[in-house]
Amino acid sequence: MKTKDLPEESGPAGGWGSLRGLARIYGAADSEIAALDTLRRQNKPHGFMCMSCAWPKPANYHAFEFCENGAKMTLWELTTHRCRPEFFEGHTVEELRGWKDHDLEAEGRLTAPMRYDAATDRYVETGWEEAFAEIGATLRRLDHESVVFYASGHAGLEASYLYALLARLYGCNNLPQSSNMCHETTSVGLKRVIGSPVGTIVWEDLEQTDLLMFFGQNPGTCSPRFLHPMKAVKDRGGHIISFNPMREQGLVSFIDPQDMTAMLTGKETVISDQYHQVRAGGDVAALAGLCKAVLEADDAARRDGGARVLDTAFIEEHTTGFEDFAAAMRATGWAEIERESALTEEALRAAAAMYLSTDKVIAAYGMGLTQQAGGWLNIAMLTNLMLLRGNVGRPGAGITPVRGHSNVQGQRTVGIAEKTKLVPMDKLRELFGFEPPEKDGTHIVDAVKGLAEGSVRATISLGGNLVRAVPDRNLMEACWPRQELTVMVSTKLNRSHLFPGKVAYILPCLSRAEEDVQEGGPQAVSIEESFAMIHGSTGHREPASDRLMSELAIVAGIAKATLEPNPKVKWDDWTADYGKVRDLIEETYPDDFKGFNERLFEPGGFHRDIGAHRREWRTESGKAVFTTPERLNSLDFDDAPGRYRLVTVRSNDQFNTTIYGYSDRFRGIEGTRDVILMSEADIAEAGLHRDQRVTLVCDFDDGEDRRLGGLAVIPYDLPRGTIVSYFPECNVLIPLSHHDELSKTPASKAVPVRIEAEGVAAREP
Template sequence: MNKPVLNPESEEPAGGWGSLKSIARMVSENHPPLAFVEELGRQNKPGGVMCVSCAWPKPKNYSAFEFCENGAKGTLWDLTGDRCTPAFFHDHSVTKLRTWSDHELEKAGRLTHPLRYDADTDRYVETSWEEAFAAIGRTLKDLPREDVVFYASGHAGLEASYLYALLARAYGNNNLPQSSNMCHETTSVGLKKVIGSPVGTVVWEDLEKADAFFFFGQNPGSNSPRFLHPLQEAKKRGARIVTFNPVIEQGLVSFVNPQSPFDMLTGHETAISDLYLQVKAGGDIAALMGLCKVVIEADDAAKAGGGERILDTGFIAEHTTGFEAFLDSVRTACWADIELESGLSEADIRQAGEIYIGAERVIGVYGMGLTQHVHGSLNIAMLVNLLLMRGHIGREGAGCCPVRGHSNVQGQRTVGIAEKAELVPLDRLKALFGFDPPTKDGVAIVDAVKGLMEGRIKAHISLGGNLLRAVPDQEAMERAWAAQQLTVVVSTKLNRSHLFPGRQAYILPCLSRLERDEQAGGPQSVSSEDSFSNISGSTGKRTPASPHLKSELSVVTGIAKATLEPNPKLRWDDWTADYGLVRDLIEATYPDQFRGYNQRLFEPGGFYRGNAARERIWKTKEGKAVFTTPDRLNALSFADARGRYRLMTIRSNDQFNTTIYGYSDRFRGIEGTRDVVLISWEDMVEARLVEGQKVTLVSDFGDGHERRLAGLEIRVHTLPRGTIAAYYPEANVLNAIDHHDELSKTPASKAIPVRIEA
């Protein structure tokens, strides 16, 4: 293959010595116990602990080391020797802490005691668990039920998540937004619409049999580095990899396996992408239309010449609907329009199309580069169109592969943390617990934020996360958050969401998944679901950071007991003592997916809860997989104009979600700062800017609200014309809460309309 033109700032491959150096730096900065090494050895193995970082699955035939750079950093972050005790707040007012960076806040260390905000001193003060639960319960009892939101971050285990959803419904609402609202809700809605499944269709064995991988807007090098191992194996057996991404990501360019002595000693790199196409931000629909056009043209030629058909006509006839209308749209699509909207040449798209046609088994991989757009659902539908054309869903070595972020973000939805009542078996909950669950839909993140800004939402309970930093319109959100009657955040470390306390505000510190969870019934285990729908157990072994910490589950039950009226079927104390009883409840609520739950908890690789679309059972409204006819060639809500750019928010390899581990983005050559805006050389010259110049990004959304991010340094980067990039979550201030996917309401963070002020 021809190696893609790289950013001149860095040609370092993913993995290799750079990964080990980055981990070593964090070890020196965080002072973890020696047991840190043991924890890495236990990671992602039966009887061990599932990674506290991403949701990438675990192989059944695991190796000695089943962790990556991200997993090691997440483990170090949890096992830090630093402590954020009540004494910390003697020296730091909440107002003063607002001047700290995200990194500095979390670097203060693990929270050790339950804390209550004291407005008179503008400080958090130590409180008791009993006082905290009682005060929270009193306030919740007095509030109208629809005015309270129960948010979950995607980390808490299935057991705590199930009880959290039960708490909300017993309280009286379905206000259960979750972090997937901000990243992969477009998958849950868009994918379900076209194949009947809200999650991906592949399993681990498919990775070992695929002939080609087509990547769209996903960066395994920083977001799921363990994915690089099966990709390396795929390359060794001759599989082809094609990448569509506005930014050149090193993980999809080349990889040095840190677990291979040969690779490490020789510097041997595995070239990952055979073809790397830098599509414009928002241009994936056009690129996918071009690929489909190549397939149709090849099929027409084969049919005319009496050759073997390119389309899987049998599959299309038996399993799909809408193909003829889609076919007409492909035939009438103009290559000039496809090139304009995608930013790619017809020749490059044809080359990618030939790779697709030449593969017997194709996996389509995507991340938030597809989901976080105004027409993100159409992005996903177009990828499904491409896969359906040759029957690449519902057979070995092929399928649709969305890659999730947080370690249990998919699983929380599975066990009931959902704002849509139709997604939850309310009849089973009624039979199990003897109350009438609410049937009215609750609020998703966008609606919750708007409700806050309009003063309708009066209280937020957050099971983990850093919601204020993660959402659009951050400045307005911070003002609205602080106006609530009650804010409660369950956390392991200090973050910005704690710094805008409501009239009553509590920080409730919890155990990490790595720590020993002792309850009345003895040591407990928790479970989580990965991106491939496998359920795996985790058993913490480390001594808790403080004797005053509670598990996430016991925090949930503590709030429930203080808030809800007594109900003999709501056995909060029994469930706290024995998490196995909670798993029995999950199995009773979802018997088809969790059969034998407790017995299968530590199966190697996890136990698979199934996926109807993988069996070619299509739970769509039509009863078949759906071909979608696109009505547009880009995923944007705005037109291009002189001086208007498509801003995509990106993450460095030194962060995970809103957690900033440090200031080294070695793959992009950016060190010591996050205050940058990346721009192509051509766009920089045209705008009469110079590298290193300080600029301000200004929202061009057009709703009359001013949104600005100042003090950013211009950095030249290899990007498509018109596409610029800045770091998440800092750049969230530029996104409007009304700028979101039309179907899922996922914030459209990958193409925000902005202008640059010099």
């Protein structure tokens, strides 16, 4: 293990470090030479849409319209390594459980459908028709409410639409999705206050804004393409304010790898004009301080006869709840705000002053806000701040959640949702001649509870690594194999494959970058990115194996083997021509997908109608809602002696549960993920020292023993009481019941933990 101090030695985001990182992954994966051509086409019309984050694909694209993270994902997927059936002949499942996540995926692309053989504890090769037949037979004998159809954010709109249709034709709405674990808080919380489950801005707003405000979002690691418009804001004289417990390098400085002058001279762009290290769980208080300062400035203007600070016309016409909210903020004391946020009144007033001095403001946020027990309140408070000056629904202003998976937002749009009110059931009834189930399905948290209780007896996973991704990992690993059936649609081996049900299949699928040729010829798929723009995607690489099937063809194969024939349900026709599926999507969602096939490759994509973008508020009151907070933190536990707030994060060499390598250069950590980051003051007060090995113990009061040991203590610039370690390793510490109170999104950004030194409990802070 090698570590170094931050932030000075880590260097700016981008620059030569980004290129070295790509070269390292290219070599480690032995990626195809042709992968470089795929990068040339990435995120461009008639090209391939990145499988990494859901950042927008602009009409006026760069020569290289990809970032370090997206390129790593492409190179990792287009490896020349192959995980063939012979690999499984030499390794039992029990043995593979001892492998690291990185090593499992580094075996390369899966090449053939595999069935688990309990007698030998190995996966064995099987045929597609045999696999579909046994999956279908097992599904037919199970209680339909006991089956879960999970989807990661990878599959395109076409496969996702048919997957949701399969579940409903089967007889349930059990369609949890990866957003349950990240931005479901947005879908619930933002919809509650502005009537939209997604953000309000489009690309042109970024080009006009005067101020970007970041909350709990790390573009350097999670969405590096965001760094280009951030730099553009600074280049034209705009400002950026960041609120984050950690000093993340992407929010500190950036060297544009596409600017050769900057690369040769080392000229960096300073990103954040102000950087406020709010403590974990303290965002409500920080936002309350900003709102209080704005209201006080308006009160002073009224008292002195000056121009109003608030956008009173907007507030009167477009909002409700303002008076109660304003009264609560005026009554909230600065001492309480400082205590809960770990920020000074002076710092918060400085941020508010910059907010007041700019006309067009965009607020961007990530899972630092959504993955908290009061995540919905974080979002409501952020919305309060933006509503005060009318910074929603006009050019250059708005709210933008930054999504972490390429089509996670789009899958919801076309029906992968457990809540029946989100799906036009009448349209499905009309188009396909059946009675859709009326009962709401299961959220991922409830699905895991169902696994533990035995009510969930089968899971079909359209992508993903669910066993590794959810909280309470020990519980998940114990109950997942009890199922009658587990089916994983995957491109590579992952840990979820190593806990097979009684009947278990791995079904290998095409990568989005690969050619998808069906009976009707070459096919394209589509995705929806964070700004609600729809894009077509065409793969150009030769498939890793001639035995791979597309995600859509796999869904159709399972459906045909499971469901009774229906003359209105034409799986073979849809598999042969994905354009026919897009016609169905347009018929089902005519307002969002008018002219779908004709507009598929429109440069920059075509925009779904988002009411809040036009100041149409689809809330119960028909107006945007000011929310009065009942507390100043987003926690479901109290502070106590010896209790810390753990924040889980991704490394620079990671996408979700995929670990490309062991280099987290922005944080100065090399060769390991077994670390815990703490402030020097906390380390000293706990009686610990740098590189000492410790164990984290969950301090949630539910009687369960959850612990993660062998972690090296690393000094880091953090607020007192806030500590940091890596996802997904720390999932073992997170109780299933520790989640946002409205959306049930796991609260992995403020987990109560204690620290035990090797063999001895550390001193209390």
